[in-house]
Amino acid sequence: MSEKAAALEALRHEAETALAPLLTPDQTQIVFGEGNPDAPLMLVGEAPGPQEDREGRPFVGKSGQLLEQVLTELGLDRSRDVWVSNVVKVWPTRRHGRSLRTRPPNAAERRASWPFFEREVRIIQPKVLLLIGGTAAKTILGRNTLRMRDVRGTWLDTPFGIPALVTYHPSYILRMQGMRPEEATQLLTQFRNDVRTAAERAGVLNADVTNAGERDDC
Numbered sequence: 601m602s603e604k605a606a607a608l609e610a611l612r613h614e615a616e617t618a619l620a621p622l623l624t625p626d627q628t629q630i631v632f633g634e635g636n637p638d639a640p641l642m643l644v645g646e647a648p649g650p651q652e653d654r655e656g657r658p659f660v661g662k663s664g665q666l667l668e669q670v671l672t673e674l675g676l677d678r679s680r681d682v683w684v685s686n687v688v689k690v691w692p693t694r695r696h697g698r699s700l701r702t703r704p705p706n707a708a709e710r711r712a713s714w715p716f717f718e719r720e721v722r723i724i725q726p727k728v729l730l731l732i733g734g735t736a737a738k739t740i741l742g743r744n745t746l747r748m749r750d751v752r753g754t755w756l757d758t759p760f761g762i763p764a765l766v767t768y769h770p771s772y773i774l775r776m777q778g779m780r781p782e783e784a785t786q787l788l789t790q791f792r793n794d795v796r797t798a799a800e801r802a803g804v805l806n807a808d809v810t811n812a813g814e815r816d817d818c
């Protein structure tokens with residue numbers, strides 16, 4: 601096991617112990633990041649959902665499937681080319697009758713998860729961060745508000761000294777597919793181009809893929 605992998609494993613165990621008080625009987629486990637610890641590109645989402653909570657892995661539900669589809673289209677492999685994580689390590693839930701719904705993470709969940717996320721980034725030291733969705737962007741940039749249409753597709757400085765590109769959350773694209781399919785197609789094109797732009801800057805795309813496909817969001 602490499603030094604980075606060992607450090608991440610130790611951090612995962614530490615997070616599991618420290619964040620255990622956030623778990624109620626509704627959640628199964630803490631969900632830590634995964635992928636290649638040496639990857640130059642780190643993908644950062646908001647928080648695990650129900651599927652992630654069950655499997656203990658980030659981005660394995662519907663949003664994760666869309667993300668993986670885009671990575672594959674670009675010739676990227678999630679276990680080889682990227683590290684995938686979330687700013688919050690526990691599934692944020694609310695009760696709705698007898699079922700559980702996902703809600704945006706609250707301040708306590710963000711605050712408790714932050715030291716572990718911060719250390720995760722510092723161990724991996726990626727060249728580029730792709731911030732997936734408004735919550736990841738606000739948490740990392742330390743902002744209370746942020747308009748996605750102002751920041752999506754733009755490069756921002758982060759407290760880590762690592763450049764970050766902000767993009768849509770796949771769950772937003774999936775929601776749009778059910779409501780306004782044409783708009784969803786456009787969002788998906790922009791999302792794909794953002795992943796490509798981040799991967800290019802990180803140096804994980806080969807030239808064939810870099811030149812392939814449309815770029816009609818400009």
Ligand code: URA
Nearest residue numbers: 645646647648658659
């Ligand atoms: N949404 C996220 O932001 N992260 C996940 O891991 C899954 C869904």
